[in-house]
Amino acid sequence: MKMLPRLLVLAGAFAAAQAALALPSHSDRVYTADQNTNTVSVFDPSSNRLLGQIVLGNERPDVLSPLYRGEVNVHGLGFSPDHKTLIAISNGSNSVTFIDTATNKVKGKTYVGRSPHEGFFTADGKEVWVVVRGEDYISVIDPTTFKETGRIPTAVGPGMVQFLPDGTLAFAVSSFTPEVDVIDVKAHKVIKRIPVVSPFSPFLQFTPDFKEMWMTHKDVGKVTRIDTRTQAVVGVIDTGFITNHLAFAKVGGRVLAYVTVGGENVVKVYTLEKEAKLVATIPTGALPHGIWTSDDSSRVYVGLENGDGAEVIDPATNKVVAHMPGGQAPQALVYLSHVAAPGSAENLKPRVNGDSSNIKLKPVAAGSEAKGFAVARPLGVVDAIEVAVFKLKPANAYTVWLGSQQIGALRTDAKGNADVTMIGPVRNFGMAAGAQPAPGAAHLSIVEGTAQPSAGASVLSD
Known part of the structure; x- marks a missing residue:
């Protein structure tokens, strides 16, 4: 009877070893x-x-x-x-x-x-x-x-x-x-x-x-x-x-x-x-x-x-x-599988880029099906903001605002979708998912036409 716990421990160790061998x-x-x-x-x-x-x-x-x-x-x-x-x-x-x-x-x-x-x-x-x-x-x-x-x-x-x-x-x-x-x-x-x-x-x-x-x-x-x-x-x-x-x-x-x-x-x-x-x-x-x-x-x-x-x-x-x-x-x-020497980093360069920041865009009007998201990426002295929007008015013009500054424009396709990239100096904006906005952060808004962002003009916002 005293051998049973030891056998169980050995069996558990063997199973763990097998599992380890099965991993990459x-x-x-x-x-x-x-x-x-x-x-x-x-x-x-x-x-x-x-x-x-x-x-x-x-x-x-x-x-x-x-x-x-x-x-x-x-x-x-x-x-x-x-x-x-x-x-x-x-x-x-x-x-x-x-x-x-x-x-x-x-x-x-x-x-x-x-x-x-x-x-x-x-x-x-x-x-x-x-x-x-x-x-x-x-x-x-x-x-x-x-x-x-x-x-x-x-x-x-x-x-x-x-x-x-x-x-x-x-x-x-x-x-x-x-x-x-x-x-x-x-x-x-x-x-x-x-x-x-x-x-x-x-x-x-x-x-x-x-x-x-x-x-x-x-x-x-x-x-x-x-x-x-x-x-x-x-x-x-x-x-x-x-x-x-x-x-x-x-x-x-x-x-x-x-x-x-x-x-x-x-x-x-x-x-x-x-x-x-x-x-x-x-x-x-x-x-x-x-x-x-x-x-x-x-x-x-x-x-x-x-x-x-x-x-x-x-x-x-x-x-x-x-x-x-x-x-x-x-x-x-x-x-x-089985392509290189273990741990080899031959002819590889260190990571050339930093981390991105992601923003979920939500409809401003109740009941709207509009949706979108944005990602900001550091590019050294400038940044890129990529904005994707869906289910807006088809073939319609919109502007992209960071706080009170217009940073880009887009035009939707026949389905009301668009995907644009804007490049410029951006360092502090919006609110990442689950996080609090940084002090002085500007909010990202999608506005129909060229009007200033407001509850009446904005269709999407973070």
Whole structure:
């Protein structure tokens, strides 16, 4: 009987050791593509810390001057099947940068057509397919010579492409056309077009068994499920305002889907049943965007577009367990296992940017559906304020005020939405979520027309 407590202690220690072994390794890496700092941030998932950044171009606003070298809007990420090569897609300079994951060194670069978005290696690793969202084709690149070898015509505005593991078919979503293109990989030809509910789909991912392809619809806040065998839509899920990316993790013997919903600052967790069920909603930092799961499903990593870093979710508890500061405006995020020497920060630069401040904009008039948010980022001697507004009057002019000073203007689109960036000297404004305004802080307001901010003129305010 006296042996029982000791056996329980030993069993507990063994279970803890097993759990520790299951967590990410020191040789694994998490990467984010940082659109504003034009960096790739490199994180050690075993310690949840930033190792450093791969600098591909100048920070904003330096890139607003004539650009002869360096990349602009580092946005998409992909990787080779052997994890030895990372590719970074820059949609402002139309480039694909090939990075050696062991050394963090750039080993090649390819310039493609207007505004590429995402890229990925074929299942055999012999080709890289990059969707050229500003046009209507996929650029095919030889990853050994870094030369474009062909183009595959697609629907206008391809958003992302991924491959079935047997190398037969690829699925390409579109950012401007409400369809999915099914492509014969060997023939480089679209063989089927699948209608979907929205023309704006920036991301897709296969379930771990590859029986379904899930795609996000950022503009309408939905996820579409497609059967990869029948190539038919088998479900549409209402996920929420600014649905960005998704990932899958195996938890407690079942696979769950994790969807970033940027407009709600949450990750939503769904079952893969015939009728998907929402089983958890995980609060995150500002504007969650990219998401990827560790190989063993022990962690889910989320890039925060307005939080300038990444957060770590424990899927066993559905809670954020760590925050990792990184580059400005991270977009895509990927996790790669066994890519570098433990703790190596070779050829990485220290973090080039500071932290951001986030402001939630609330409607002034009772019953208004208007909403918005703003993020302020330090840029050295000046700052940038990015403002996004939704559900205002369509095709209408508004001004942005910081206290009694007009700092910018915007015009909404046909849906009443707008997104603008203003650059200038700003040091003290508004109220961050859950905080008290600093002494002398000015409030941010959105005003119809050019009138001074007031209860009657302001439509949104912090």
